[in-house]
Amino acid sequence: MAEALGTDAERGLSAAEAAARLRTHGPNRLAEAPRRPAWMRWVQQFTNPLVYVLVIAGVIIGLLGDTVDASVIAGVVLINALIGYVQEGKAEQALEAVRSLLAARALVIREGARHPIDAGELVPGDVVWIESGDKVPADVRLLRVHRLRITEAALTGESVPVDKDVAPNPTEASIGDRTAMAYTGTLVASGQALGVVVATGAHTEIGRIGALVSDVTPLATPLTRRLDGFARQITWAIVGVSGLTLAWGHWVAGLAWFDLFLAVVGLAVAAIPEGLPAVVTIVLAIGTRIMARQHAIIRRLPAVESLGSVGVICTDKTGTLTRNEMTAVRVVLPEGELRVSGSGYAPEGRFERHGTGVPPDEVPALAPLLHAAALCNDARLHAQPDGTWQMVGDPTEGALATLAHKGGWPAADLAAHWPRRDTLPFESERQFMATLHEGPQGGYVVYLKGAPEQVLARCHSVMGGAPFEAAAWLQRVQQAASAGERVLALARKTVGGSKLDAPALASDFELLGLIGIIDPPRPEAVAAVAQCQAAGIRVIMITGDHAVTAAAIGAQLGLRAERALSGRELEGWDDATLRQQVADCDVYARATPEHKLRLIAALQAQGHLVAMTGDGVNDAPALKAADIGVAMGGKGTDAAREAADVVLTDDHFATIAHAVREGRVVFDNIRKALAYMLPTNGAQAGVILLALLAGLPLPITAGQILWVNTVTAITLALALAFEPAEPGVMQRPPRPPGEALITRAMVGRILFAAGLMVAATFGVFHWELSRGSEVAVARTAAVNTLLVCEVFYLFNLRQGEHHAWRWATLAGNPVALLMVALLVGLQAVFTYVPAVQAVFQSAPLVASSWGVALGLGGVLFGVIEVEKAVWRRRQAQPS
Template sequence: MQLTLGTSTDGLDGNEAERRLTVHGPNILPAAKPRNAFRRFLSQFDNLLIYVLLAAVAITLALEHGIDAAVILAVVVLNAVIGFVQEGRAEQALDAIRGMLAPRASVVRAGRRVTLAAEELVPGDLVLLDPGDRVPADLRLVRSRSLRIEEAALTGESVPVEKSPAPVMAEAPLGDRTSIAFSGTLVAAGQGAGVVVATGGDTEIGRVSALVGAVETLTTPLLRQMDGFARRLTVTILGLSAIIFAFAVFVRGYTAEDAFLIVVGVAVAAIPEGLPAVMTIALALGVRRMAARNAIVRRLPAVETLGSVSIICTDKTGTLTRNEMTVGAAATAAATFEVNGAGYDPSGEVRLSEEKVEPAEHSNLIGLARAALLCSDASLRRTEIGWVVDGDPMEGALVAFASKVGIDVEHLRQETPRRDEIPFDARHRFMATLHHGVDGEAFICIKGAPERVLAMCDLQRGPVSDMPLDHAAWRVRVEALGARGQRVLAVAVKRLSSASSDLTFTDVEGGLTLLGLLGLIDPPRAEAVTAVRDCRAAGIRIKMITGDHAATAVAIAGLLGLEQPEAVATGQELDALDDATLRCRARDVDVFARTAPEHKLRLVEALQADGAVLAMTGDGVNDAPALKRADVGVAMGQKGTEAAKEAAEMVLADDNFASIVVAVREGRTVYDNLKKVIAWTLPTNGGEALTVIGALLLGLTLPITAVQILWINMVTAVALGLTLAFEPTEPGAMRRPPRAADEPLISGFLVWRIVFVSVLFVIGTFGMFFWAEWRGLSLEETRTLVVNTIVVMEIFYLFSVRYQHGSSLTWSGVLRTPVVAVGVGVVVLLQLAFTYAPPLQAVFGTRPVSLTDGLTVIGVGVILLAVVEAEKLIGRLASRSRESGH
């Protein structure tokens, strides 16, 4: 048999194979040249916020404050190391896909069957396939026998696909190309042979690899905002420093050296040295809490990004569903029964018209289950992770169904042994088995495609006796089950003489009695239904993107409770849309079926162009490009491929879609806490900077030195600011819509709060400064009081900022987070040492303060808290008034 690729049933000869290997190259996926590790590490410092921190290091070194400089530098290096490690892991995505290629392949060369390394395959090679083989290249099948291939990782199909040499349309979707065996997929059953038509990067899995390599990883909203914040902060600090330097020299007559020291004081006060460290720690805490809930985060910023997710694009098979077939409906001549139960678990119940029934009271149902069981080869076994099937997943569902209706599986198979069989084949589309019962009577059990089995039947099993088959009525019932997204099997029987021991096609060509229909479906996870409901309550829209059939996808979407389950678009429809039209279509439709990897990627890009922040979930190789492109890629840990895990920012260890809701809640909590850190850090830093500037403008002695400012910033940022990272989720966090992707990190309200609180700090600082001077205290004593006043005000302001939308003057506000008490205690001890310990007095120029002065300092903090809480109360009352329309 001469083929287009110049091969035959004897395959290629050795010389021709070597020539083609030279032309086409080895059958491996091309590997991109990795970046030099040193250059990758240096690139982690290419960030303006890092430059600001390095400037802070230089300033503190100029002040001969080596310990603080070392702390800041350690933060910079730690961030760089984390980024370097995480980036290296992300680049393993292509390696994981390459690892899916088969290492060995059975090939016919020069008329002999030989086993070769898969990388030696060339176009035109004749490859032989057996159960358990991983397909080594893209093959055009030339023969098959009951060949079924598991393609879920590539196409999203729930069950193995029947393959045959019969040609299909050139424009057929990936999942419908039944004459092609794709590289990297797994032979589930049967045998086949095919000619290699594509190797290496030219295969379908090679195209996916190219897509992953070409996808640009987006910067997270937080990093974009922090980058903008750092840019504005840098410009502001440099501009302000230049103005202050000029004012001090040309207006106040300071020397250049003295003016420089003042500028250093302002810069040290304005730069939030501890903010990046606290931000990193807050994200790390979120990672730890999420890991305890089976959500493993591979990149720290992904934690915060989850809090802003507005759309979750999810694969269906194995993500929203269990990737385990189960019988959902059983139709007999008498009625259509609903069958409950999860996956392959043999426990469940049967219902009729919403009422539970005893299967033993319905002989037709028992007969249907018995025949389906006997005409199957699968078996079930219990493992640590639950029930699993040995054999075909669809036949495993039939075994579970038989158990649910009360049949003893092993006993029935022993009591009615199989004598012969006709295996399933895509050409005749049914399977038949011959059995002998306990009475010695022979009978045939048949299961297969409904249209094929119905054509072989003359009778149907009635409640009392067999009756003529109503073909039209059964076709309607087949369509009804199909419309529910179920894959339909017809089951029939035929009696033979007791002497029969062989089974031929002549025996089953006619005279069969139809027992009924079975509707099989890969059901939604129960927890996924709850998770979808929670997401919708949080303003998050769920969109299903699957390679499965449209009817199945719509049925699952309805069971899950998606917003618009009936609206569906297929991959072929998407191909016909331009980018602008696709954006509108992607926004309005929630179910996308029969999609290829490039469709998923294009949909993600269209939704992002429409302003959405996306999380993309998936488990297959076909999901990897979209996982990498999404703002947050979420892979399944148990059933997910390594390619999907390496391309994702987060991995769900339990494959539980509901864990995403926990992750989103944690993401919102992390972002809220980061906002609290900023709302606490910037006003306190602003108050310090305004104090220095105010003293310069008024021609006063500086109330606080640059070294003392650095002490305040480093001590309070770690011991106080860090405590805000431990704050639990605020009530109602999952009942508010996700924040807009372009929402500024520094909102208008936060600007007001920064100015308002900074002014209060300036008033408190100068008030204490003037009061101490009026009493005739030395400059050292005065500055010691000022430093303690600033720290005490920061402590009391901390309690206010912990509750953005409510009063902090409650016992809950004081006791809710124990770590806050620890942080305050640490700061108090450090301030006591700062004030009274001789070594620190020598370094910072401090002096002891009296008990009366200490109580006065605390009083200033109480007044600050009262004023801020009053401002919050006025704001809440004004907001309620606007909402009520008054």
């Protein structure tokens, strides 16, 4: 390889050659993607139909002379634009995070001498030295290795550090199987190596992933798409109705142009729900706050609602569904097998036989095995002040140390009585580790730990005197391996010398047993997967780990894991075949970033709304391509966090289930706010429209409409943002991605409620006139009647389609009662304060006027409940 790259493996490149190659290949950094100018990003925040509606409302209100309300709407537009502007540029942020993974310094050999240089100056052909604790500075072909193990979880999803060697790998080998390569940004767990740089900057695997991130176009969220569609619909509806009304008023009713124009402007103002963006933002903000308390940080407000629409969750395995902490789960002794409970490095759990707990001291053969696990081990456990445990060392050895601690044999205690006198460290060529210990009564014992085939080949007996049958033990090894476990064999022998040598390790060992180790599922993840499935959400696991391990974990999680499809299989399918295959498999192994992107695209092509979770650099493109990206905040990489919409601070998959539930609540409350605002705005517009068409005096003036819109937006509509979850929110299936924000059933309810409010308002207005009241009194009574009807309708909506004849209608949302009280106070000011009367042309009302308004509100409440009951009965009937 060195010769192919024109370099000398011993002396490296010359300074002149390195400089020439640096000019040719460029620095070992990722090129920055072109960015939009700041002014363009700002202008694009206003290219939204909903913003157009707000601007139109502001202009119309300004033309009416109400500068206060016009200023409020302008403020809403600017605040929304500012939020969008700040949150733009997610692709650039993700690329910056990927760039940060490149090592800052590198130890390079040039002209026969080692030099520490800026890693950005590395070029293909450079010979570099890496050792324990280093971050690999470029993609390197290994030339010499000494006990080299590299942690590649962030790049491949592999649970444990990978043993490296120099043997060539097949060209079709996946990244996780290329043992002769070390990749940019991965971490050297142990050992040292010499290698030649084969790729730098954008040509590295990390650079390729960065290019994928920049090429992915973020998808609009369901809420954004629905609000855009709604804004376009309502804009055209208002323009159309206003135009028709203008034509009718002039050519049919013969009204004067000026009076007609003011009336039509009032109609438009009444129809535009200018408070909707503020209410939606508040609902989303409340959901964001609740999710933050549940360890889910929302980076984009619409993502709150998107979670509630998710139909498929594609999730990484390592660190998301599992703890990313290796755990011993099986102990195979000559006399039988034990299972081990507990997970992670906390020494909490028990030994079990057939599901029943077994005290360790009742299993004589267990103690010698645990002694070997603790003594032939370089990892250590440390209890932390907060009650957690920290493991220092190799994850696999950490699992063995934890196992020994569970059995009552902490490594520190054993080491004090059995001091280590010599060590033969683990090396990938040998596949075992050996330690020599002096016993409390003198004498020396060698403990051997490693790959079963290597350890079994050195054994001639089994502890306890049972005959050694290699074939039977290999069958036990295969049984554990088929469950996705990494199997280690442990043995011992008594020796006379105080040094380890080749003859002492060649044979005559006594087999102590086998230990099966796996990165187990989080218990809460198993429950969360079941909860998601009960909610109609499919969970798919996509990992870079081995297929056998992935299938075993998938089965424990309750996924369809009869077989795990590999990334190599995906490469042989076209898009149509892939869409067929994803319908039947929930587990995908050895998946690269490109495979994850194809899987997400196939699911989206089937009409699914897809969430993707992950923590590694290899997950960043998929996190960005998914409808909703969820990154792990604790052990996740910066690249994953910056590419995501949601960051989980506790790294628990269970948190996603909580977030989905809250997302559904958010959508329900947004829909309730719409179902509330549209009938009220429609009623206001309907009152004006009916008056114009009938040639009657306006029951409510344009200024009074502005008052009604303002007070309802800051009181009643806002109360719906605090609604708790409806019963069974996680037992219903996800909403279809194409479902409109306003369904056909909602349209019927909106028109029905608006018609009742129009009738009540018109009726009170003409009733007041008929008994001799002045126009100002009649209009004040009409305004108050409309608001009373809106209050009663609010409590109709609080229970959704369930009946509202229950105590929870009043007590379930204290904010609603507070808002009603505030509205009563505001209406008292509107009705009885002289200064406000002068502005809005209102007048005091007598008790009978209030009585009629309250009575009509009660009638509306009852009629809506009857309509809901009819609707429920129709839904219950078989079609």
